[in-house]
Amino acid sequence: MYSSFQLAKKYLQYYLTASNSKGHGMHSPFVFQFILHVLNNKSGHRPPAEIERLRTLLLHDKRMLDIEDFGAGSRMASHKKRSVVQLAKYALKPKKYAQLFFRLVKHYQPQTILELGTSLGLTTAYLAAANPSARIITIEGSEAIAAVAKENFATLLLTGIHQQLGNFDVLLPAVLKEHSSFDLVYVDGNHRTV
Template sequence: RDKAQIQITDFGAGSLVSKSNTRRVCEMYASASVSEKQGEFLHRLVCYFKPKTILELGTHLGLSSTYMAFASEAEIVTLEGCPSTAKVALQNHKELDVENVKLEVGNFLDSLPKVLDKIRVVDMAYIDGNHSYEGTMWNYEQILPNTEEHSVLMFDDINWSPNMKKAWDEIISKPEISLSINCYKFGLVFFRKGIEKQHFHFKF
């Protein structure tokens, strides 16, 4: 267990677990890092859809990007707002020999448009950063022009707060979304054409 403390830079809605701007790394693993079950789901999702380009918003400690990296040789670009957290993620990637993940550090308002300028198509996106209504909607609207019919977007923590639920409900109501799957903790949206709009609920 890593008991080291790191300084947290948070551009989003903060944490429900701790209001302090310093946190122990071991506590971050326990409270906010992707679970083994969800990590395996991410891994299988990548194996099934075989995306060539994956975008992640919210690297955290680098575990979710590692699960995805081990499923494919796809180019994975992951964005993290907190430099201290990104440093831990980079160390984890190094120790686990993850080579197909590029980590960008900085406020999404600055880093996301720059990354999207370089990525023509986002085949898959895992959105787990800035858990505010405004931030979630902004992230979606930024990514949308880079999606195509085959693209898949996964939003984490869609029931984390009333504002996250509001953002999720608004996104799945948009005309470009033809299919959504609500797994309670996270949700998937699809842009398939030629099908009747459908919404599914599964308890993950």
């Protein structure tokens, strides 16, 4: 058994010598590049500040929406009417993860992106801002939520986003038939168990 002092000493020694978070010691060139240029590169690729300003606006938007939920339902509310602020609080990706997606797309520059679950469109906005030439197909089940996302894309002057409205089970086969492959697929919707 170690004393508290010995544990603290061992932790400090580990902390000072551990270096995988910087990519050192990684044998895979892909993983090394990913750690170096995506996970740890916070200075070279800055997302537009307008996207985070939009997040702040959504977190204060009191509009009520009639929601159709094709997924497993919501743990936050069982009723069909929800405010934009409720959706923003519980459905938006935290800033650090949205910015990680931004850096991922900025680094790898995927040309075709499929997003299942548009929600209010904030993550979609990060993807589009990171690669303005990408074609993003995003599917949302709720008409009211998709309308808010469309407003947000217009506010941010984002192009290359192609929204589709409906259930993934119905729309996905046609989307996959139309597009032979995608460079990036992001699934965050229709949360059901299979």
